[in-house]
């Protein structure tokens with residue numbers, strides 16, 4: 001598995017609060033022209049001229065959202081950024097800045113925080129965003145990370161959850177369920193390790209699933225792709241809690257129903273084979289797994305020719321009127337009422 005390579009241990013008390021902030025943030029330069037001023041004053045100064053500004057925030061708590069037994073800190077830093085950028089892209093906006101707030105106990109040496117920031121820095125570099133501020137404080141127990149992402153878009157390009165209309169097509173990016181199965185693999189290995197600390201896991205066949213869990217990528221490419229294809233979605237949401245839950249959000253907020261086709265849900269072959277190994281239903285995993293960080297959106301029927309050849313995009317259903325309900329059409333051609341967790345057959 002991926003190890004944090006830094007093994008020395010400098011107590012953070014040696015640096016003091018300001019020394020620590022300076023140390024962690026010293027390499028974080030400014031590259032966005034919308035960042036007038038970043039770290040170092042009471043507040044950052046941003047200038048979006050005539051654009052709309054989008055802002056989103058997430059809080060990650062050790063023991064609730066991540067387990068440091070198998071999540072390397074560098075990956076945690078990277079993922080914490082992805083989780084937020086994904087929400088910006090789900091507005092069809094461009095992400096440009098983040099702020100990073102952390103609470104740490106003295107259980108974490110400086111080197112651990114360096115690893116966390118190495119992940120944040122890598123994400124900022126690859127996704128072309130500036131870290132323009134944050135807060136650093138102490139915690140009596142675990143690690144807490146809160147990231148706020150800021151982005152911008154032209155008013156007419158913004159896409160909300162509530163714009164889906166009857167007959168629109170429901171489209172998903174990438175494939176689903178892999179991050180959840182990656183988590184199942186990691187949890188299993190953790191239990192094996194607790195019993196036998198000398199066990200040497202062979203996880204090669206699970207690389208894709210573990211990567212999707214530990215190092216997800218936000219779909220920065222999708223707003224760009226849609227623009228290039230001249231497609232503006234009518235509604236959009238990112239898939240963080242599972243396809244089922246996000247479909248319900250889109251439909252409820254748009255006041256419509258949907259027919260979602262089980263056979264169309266994109267699954268990686270690795271998900272299918274590991275679901276067999278774990279005796280799990282791959283459709284249930286894709287619907288309820290979560291942490292995919294793909295985008296789910298609706299488009300007008302007339303835009304279908306523009307997207308149909310694209311391997312990143314799969315049409316998985318179509319929007320119906322509200323009274324037809326939020327339904328999954330199974331392979332056996334039965335319609336099942338979708339639930340945020342699990343499914344219940346519609347009683348007709």
Ligand code: ADP
Pocket residue numbers: 021024025038039040041042043044100101102131132133134135136
């Ligand atoms: P204040 O007392 O105004 O909260 P701080 O001393 O906490 O200011 O922070 C000084 C500067 O360092 C500010 O620009 C702040 O945004 C930034 N900063 C503090 N902690 C972090 C962090 N963990 N990551 C990035 N920037 C940080």
Ligand code: MG
Pocket residue numbers: 134135136
């Ligand atoms: Mg502060």
